[in-house]
Amino acid sequence: xxxxxxxxxxxxxxxxxxxxxxxxxxxxxxxxxxxxxxxxxxxxxxxxxxxxxxxxxxxxxxxxxxxxxxxxxxxxxxxxxxxxxxxxxxxxxxxxxxxxxxxxxxxxxxxxxxxxxxxxxxxxxxxxxxxxxxxxxxxxxxxxxx
Numbered sequence: 001x002x003x004x005x006x007x008x009x010x011x012x013x014x015x016x017x018x019x020x021x022x023x024x025x026x027x028x029x030x031x032x033x034x035x036x037x038x039x040x041x042x043x044x045x046x047x048x049x050x051x052x053x054x055x056x057x058x059x060x061x062x063x064x065x066x067x068x069x070x071x072x073x074x075x076x077x078x079x080x081x082x083x084x085x086x087x088x089x090x091x092x093x094x095x096x097x098x099x100x101x102x103x104x105x106x107x108x109x110x111x112x113x114x115x116x117x118x119x120x121x122x123x124x125x126x127x128x129x130x131x132x133x134x135x136x137x138x139x140x141x142x143x144x145x146x
Contacts, residue, residue: 025114045060077103
């Protein structure tokens with residue numbers, strides 16, 4: 001069988017394997033901060049302003065109970081706080097603290113380091129083209145906004 005006919009040469013397989021490697025390396029970088037990759041999505045979403053727990057769960061793509069666990073972990077790090085919604089006292093909003101904002105900046109720096117390591121085999125022009133192409137694919141599949 002030729003390499004062209006191999007499962008390991010499909011885009012999905014290669015992206016999956018590279019994603020596993022990148023996620024593992026990113027997790028290693030985050031560990032000293034007490035964070036995991038799944039926390040980064042929450043920090044990023046909250047950077048846009050306070051959100052309800054249920055809204056966060058939907059945006060991250062996890063069950064409400066999982067987002068509660070994630071928020072508990074982030075609250076332990078003083079990265080987020082729960083506050084009552086002034087418009088609906090029955091609802092809690094989650095907001096980023098100054099520590100959370102700092103952690104978000106640190107995670108971005110670590111993600112960039114991860115990218116540099118992962119993309120070190122290609123030149124800057126290829127990196128820019130890859131980012132553009134991956135962005136278009138992600139937008140077309142609904143993973144990110146267009």
